[in-house]
Amino acid sequence: MITAKTKIAGIEFDSYIFNASGIKDGTLEELEEIGKSESSAIMLKSCTIEPRKGNEKPREINLPFGYFQSEGLPNLGYRKYLEFIPKLKQYKKPIIASVVGFSLEEYRVLVKTFQESEVDLIEVNLSCPNIVEEGLPIVYNFEKIKELLDKISNLGEKPIGLKLPAYLCYVLQEKMADLIKQYNVPFIASINSVGNALIIDPGKETTLIKPQKGFGGLSGGYIKPIALGNVRRFYELLKDKVSIMGVGGIKTGQDAFEFLLAGADAVQVGTTFEREGVNCFQRINKELEEILEKKGYSSISDIRGRLKYL
Ligand code: RRO
Numbered sequence: 037m038i039t040a041k042t043k044i045a046g047i048e049f050d051s052y053i054f055n056a057s058g059i060k061d062g063t064l065e066e067l068e069e070i071g072k073s074e075s076s077a078i079m080l081k082s083c084t085i086e087p088r089k090g091n092e093k094p095r096e097i098n099l100p101f102g103y104f105q106s107e108g109l110p111n112l113g114y115r116k117y118l119e120f121i122p123k124l125k126q127y128k129k130p131i132i133a134s135v136v137g138f139s140l141e142e143y144r145v146l147v148k149t150f151q152e153s154e155v156d157l158i159e160v161n162l163s164c165p166n167i168v169e170e171g172l173p174i175v176y177n178f179e180k181i182k183e184l185l186d187k188i189s190n191l192g193e194k195p196i197g198l199k200l201p202a203y204l205c206y207v208l209q210e211k212m213a214d215l216i217k218q219y220n221v222p223f224i225a226s227i228n229s230v231g232n233a234l235i236i237d238p239g240k241e242t243t244l245i246k247p248q249k250g251f252g253g254l255s256g257g258y259i260k261p262i263a264l265g266n267v268r269r270f271y272e273l274l275k276d277k278v279s280i281m282g283v284g285g286i287k288t289g290q291d292a293f294e295f296l297l298a299g300a301d302a303v304q305v306g307t308t309f310e311r312e313g314v315n316c317f318q319r320i321n322k323e324l325e326e327i328l329e330k331k332g333y334s335s336i337s338d339i340r341g342r343l344k345y346l
Pocket residue numbers: 058082105106107108109110136161163164165166228229253
């Protein structure tokens with residue numbers, strides 16, 4: 037039996053599968069559940085400087101092929117997550133902080149603080165689709181991202197990574213990849229939920245969620261092909277220089293295998309974790325290992341990125 041161990045930015049993960057930020061990872065109890073499970077890491081809910089209640093409810097809904105929400109960053113504030121870290125260390129797996137700033141200075145403070153903590157990696161979330169800002173959001177403003185990277189890329193030794201949106205245009209993705217290379221960003225997570233989505237209840241003639249007149253972020257099976265496309269493009273653009281966490285619609289071992297072929301070093305599971313609970317990590321990992329074994333591959337690196345072309 038092979039084990040699908042992997043590495044992200046040089047750090048060992050016991051399996052290819054762990055939780056995506058934002059699903060059942062906002063409280064200590066939820067994070068401990070993830071710690072006890074077969075998730076190969078503990079990914080924390082994206083946190084802000086101050087605690088936030090999030091958007092008005094109803095703000096999320098499960099749909100046949102995915103999940104739709106406008107949570108609005110409900111979280112306990114970064115100080116609480118810092119308090120949780122020593123307790124989470126007992127699970128002996130990588131802990132990944134995820135941060136969102138409302139200014140470049142807030143991002144700097146958050147990254148610096150987690151650099152001085154015992155987390156293993158820091159995900160810098162640039163792509164929450166549910167925050168209404170003045171002007172162009174940072175993720176679409178390459179000058180701003182450059183300024184941010186100037187501020188956060190030399191604050192400590194822990195690997196930092198960027199949580200990125202779906203690029204529906206290759207030129208923009210190439211621009212992002214150039215910045216990632218220029219600043220030696222060691223990992224990325226691709227993709228966040230697809231924003232600016234709207235789902236309508238035709239019977240009631242209403243939106244399905246309350247915040248922002250019904251607009252929100254779409255995830256799960258609906259977005260898997262977009263996520264695969266984005267992972268593949270980044271793999272082609274960044275090759276082995278940057279670790280890629282694939283996220284978007286991973287429900288089965290076969291989905292995970294497809295992300296592996298596309299070039300992901302690991303995958304994060306969100307929608308399926310929401311539905312199935314912590315057992316999904318073990319199930320998907322086992323299914324992936326069975327596929328690898330059946331195909332005669334002995335490790336993740338045997339096949340990562342080796343998608344064949346027609
Ligand atoms: O909390 C949210 O509304 C949220 C975040 Br921070 C994110 O990064 N992605 C998302 O779909 N929702």
